[in-house]
Amino acid sequence: NAGVTQTPKFRILKIGQSMTLQCTQDMNHNYMYWYRQDPGMGLKLIYYSVGAGITDKGEVPNGYNVSRSTTEDFPLRLELAAPSQTSVYFCASSYSRTVNEQFFGPGTRLTVL
Amino acid sequence: QQQVKQSPQSLIVQKGGISIINCAYENTAFDYFPWYQQFPGKGPALLIAIRPDVSEKKEGRFTISFNKSAKQFSLHIMDSQPGDSATYFCAPGGILTGGGNKLTFGTGTQLKVEL
Numbered sequence: 001n002a003g004v005t006q007t008p009k010f011r012i013l014k015i016g017q018s019m020t021l022q023c024t025q026d027m028n029h030n031y032m033y034w035y036r037q038d039p040g041m042g043l044k045l046i047y048y049s050v051g052a053g054i055t056d057k058g059e060v061p062n063g064y065n066v067s068r069s070t071t072e073d074f075p076l077r078l079e080l081a082a083p084s085q086t087s088v089y090f091c092a093s094s095y096s097r098t099v100n101e102q103f104f105g106p107g108t109r110l111t112v113l
Numbered sequence: 114q115q116q117v118k119q120s121p122q123s124l125i126v127q128k129g130g131i132s133i134i135n136c137a138y139e140n141t142a143f144d145y146f147p148w149y150q151q152f153p154g155k156g157p158a159l160l161i162a163i164r165p166d167v168s169e170k171k172e173g174r175f176t177i178s179f180n181k182s183a184k185q186f187s188l189h190i191m192d193s194q195p196g197d198s199a200t201y202f203c204a205p206g207g208i209l210t211g212g213g214n215k216l217t218f219g220t221g222t223q224l225k226v227e228l
Binding site: 031040041042043044090092100101102103104106 | 154214
């Protein structure tokens, strides 16, 4: 199993550009999450999904959108990039509500200039 | 509102020593208390976790101590090794309204184990 994979690893965007961060898991997990990690801070939840076709907002959803058309994929969309979105983005997945362990991908480092 | 306070921010320990990291939380709805370990350039990985029905859990050199009444839990690393040098996060968890699991991360502790 590859676990949770994320692409790209690094990206530089100009203000106002759009991009999609890709996330795929091959563990047949129902739950998937997107976090952002700012320097010296803990991770903050952006969006999450409890299954295909079901998504919900986390703590910091503004400026982002998600979709979940399959169990495996959970892309994160930035429509109009802003410098405040400069961060490291992590995707994670977990099996169920009662099996709590979240497995994290390697992250995408995004810089908006 | 800072729901989770983690201390210290950084820690230097000699090889073979004991590393202790603390986490205080406010939300009494949390029902899952994990510690995550993160190496530079990697995503966090679960190290050890405890449920609120027990006060201590040990896995190898790693121990969680949990004090429900004080709303605190701590990570103890015995016989600390240079390979333990990483950032550690407490991330108490509760139920998301949509049914998922919400982890509320602390700000992290950078541990360095010196030879």
